[in-house]
Amino acid sequence: MTLVSTPRSGAPTLYKRIRTDIEKRILSGKWPPGHRIPSEHELMKRYDCSRMTVNKALTELAQADLIQRRKRAGSFVHRPQVLSAVLEIADIRAEITALGRRYDYRLLVRRRRAASRADRSWLGVEQPCDVLALEAYHSADGIPFAMETRLINLDAVPEARQADFTRESPGTWLLTHVPWSEAEHRIAAIGADDKIAKTLHTAEGSPCLVINRRTWRNGQTLTAVRLVYPGQEHQLVARFKGRQAA
Amino acid sequence: MTLVSTPRSGAPTLYKRIRTDIEKRILSGKWPPGHRIPSEHELMKRYDCSRMTVNKALTELAQADLIQRRKRAGSFVHRPQVLSAVLEIADIRAEITALGRRYDYRLLVRRRRAASRADRSWLGVEQPCDVLALEAYHSADGIPFAMETRLINLDAVPEARQADFTRESPGTWLLTHVPWSEAEHRIAAIGADDKIAKTLHTAEGSPCLVINRRTWRNGQTLTAVRLVYPGQEHQLVARFKGRQAA
DNA sequence: CTAAAAATAATGTATAGACATAATAAACCT
DNA sequence: AGGTTTATTATGTCTATACATTATTTTTAG
Structure with missing residues (x-):
């Protein structure tokens, strides 16, 4: 049967x-x-x-x-010990346009250099390497949304030398052009320093949400980025739904 | 064959x-x-x-x-659109003892009441219900670590009436006694108000990391909690490892 | 009585085949 | 040429069976 x-x-x-x-x-x-x-x-x-x-x-x-x-x-x-949730950090452009707001992006700094000691420490690499240092600014409806400071390891991502970051943000470019296998996020609150205050049009010392992200591929660091959001206005949302309910 | x-x-x-x-x-x-x-x-x-x-x-x-x-x-x-990572928010006691520091906990307020309009809005419930309002304080080696403000929906978790929160924190108790199916986290940076500054021994206006969490079971809200951490000292870490590499 | 050996109970991986479902491509008929 | 039917292809689920692995229990031998 x-x-x-x-x-x-x-x-x-x-x-x-x-x-x-x-x-x-x-x-x-x-x-x-x-x-x-x-x-x-x-x-x-x-x-x-x-x-x-x-x-x-x-x-x-x-x-x-x-x-x-x-x-x-x-x-x-299973006896759960920690509360874990899936945190989705969307591309900033997608995040803003999803809210129906006008996205604007401006590249402030683009400098290629041999990695300084501070650069290497931030990237977490030992050997000398070339890096691309970038600073950019994202806004929604003309209002400051986030400030981006980034290093790209050119030894790991040589294609970035030719990339044009004046139109497309490095985050978007990397996400679509470079595959990665591992990422780490560190989230904290800081008070705006002089530079942040000027860029985001907030008062010095005002609370800001900071996301530090490092991304790897097969053990090699690809990029490190710091995103600073003006405090109250931005929230990260992490939702955990019944453990992957279909 | x-x-x-x-x-x-x-x-x-x-x-x-x-x-x-x-x-x-x-x-x-x-x-x-x-x-x-x-x-x-x-x-x-x-x-x-x-x-x-x-x-x-x-x-x-x-x-x-x-x-x-x-x-x-x-x-x-697959063409990934968002960068997603698993965020693990450990029980505060576990987090502190894992660092080899002395954990201390103090219950500041425990009040049972019919849910006010503000309570219902925070919990996200419509109908009137009874709630347990709690305020507590966590420290590591005597240094302020986090401030907790919590509502427990007593209609959903009647056992909480009998629970003794003077020794065990409500977070720990809930995690071990109440199963849940869904949770939402909202993470933001705020400036310390008068009360936060006093409790955490920081200056008013100093940046703090805030985690707002709501937890559900089968569509019913169980609890809402707000955890405030003194700014720079605390970081949330979310790691995304090669998409569940065995 | 105790250490070694064998039986046992559970999960883990794999096979070969069957039918189901969905989307597309090809054939067919106006 | 355009719409309808039919074939095809790739994934999705399920069966029945086999052997593997692991951790106990139970039995057996010294």
């Missing part, structure tokens, strides 16, 4: 049903952290399906970190 | 090898965004394995958002 087929019209597929069934029990608290989930064999019987189907559901739950699986012991509801 | 088995001692499993092979090509830029990935049939031949194995590798790459798959058309390297 081999009844292959999935004609449950409209309904989601079986493995998804199994996954969300378990997900609901966990998120509602019915199955608290540490609770043991029925074994694959038990679920096979309960849903009258093959083990592979059950396995696919449980594997996804494990990848989403909702459960932990141990051989011989079974699967258990 | 059915040669089932995976005795490649030491080596990672086949589907993982396929996945990382493709991952490397994408992250190195060899296969740029938009590039078409060999079809499952082609990969079957290339790796001399069954389609399910290839499918598992490609499905994981699609879940990690490295590729996009379209029926009939094939699989393509």
Whole structure:
């Protein structure tokens, strides 16, 4: 008897049903952290399906970190220690135009030089290298939105030498031209110094949100950037939705 | 001829090898965004394995958002629009003790009341409900670390009535006692007002990092919290590592 | 009584084949 | 030429089975 087929019209597929069934029990608290989930064999019987189907559901739950699986012991509801959320930092142009505001960008400084000690320390590289130092300014409807200070490692991204950053911001250019494998963000609040205050038209000492980002590809630093936003006006939003609910 | 088995001692499993092979090509830029990935049939031949194995590798790459798959058309390297990173906001106690510093916590205010209009707006609920309003203070080695202002929706979390928040912080208690399905963070920089300055021993107007978090379970708001950190001293770190490299 | 060996229970990976679904391309008929 | 039907291609789900791996228990031998 081999009844292959999935004609449950409209309904989601079986493995998804199994996954969300378990997900609901966990998120509602019915199955608290540490609770043991029925074994694959038990679920096979309960849903009258093959083990592979059950396995696919449980594997996804494990990848989403909702459960932990141990051989011989079974699967258990995971005990979360930290609150983690997905932070999406959009390209500034996209962010502004999405709000229906007029985006404007101006390149203030573009200098190519051998990396100074400070440059190397910021990029986190040891050996000497050439860098492109950039400063730029983003505005929405003519109102200052963010100030950008950036170093590009020219040994890692030689194409940047030819790039024209007077029209397109380095962030946009890099995102579309250079693949990367790893990034680190450091977010802090600072008081505006003299330069920031002038560029963003705020008072000296006024609170600003700062994002420091470094990006790597295969262990090589590609770029380091500091984005300064005038305080209250800008918020970073990180949303964590039920652990990748389809 | 059915040669089932995976005795490649030491080596990672086949589907993982396929996945990382493709991952490397994408992250190195060899296969740029938009590039078409060999079809499952082609990969079957290339790796001399069954389609399910290839499918598992490609499905994981699609879940990690490295590729996009379209029926009939094939699989393509994804063109990323936003830079997304996983932000982990640890429990404050864990954060401080992890740094090897002495953690101290003090509950300043605990008041139960019917939700005011301001309370309801902050929680994002319409109907009247009971809330627990809390204010607390966290320190590391006696130095002010963060100030916490929180509302707990008692209709959603009735157990909180009995909880003793004088020893354990509400954040820790909630994390271990109440399952949640969704959370939203809003991060901004503000200047310290009178109250913040007094609590955190900083000057009025000095920059502070603020995290506003709201947490839900099945659409019901559980709690809203505002954490204020003294500016420069605290940084949020979000790291994005090669799209879930195993 | 204890250390070594064997059975066992759970998850992990893989196969070969089947049917389902979606999007496109080709053939066909006005 | 343009619209309709049919074939094709690639992904998506599912089955039934096999062997692998890991961590226990249970049994057995000294």
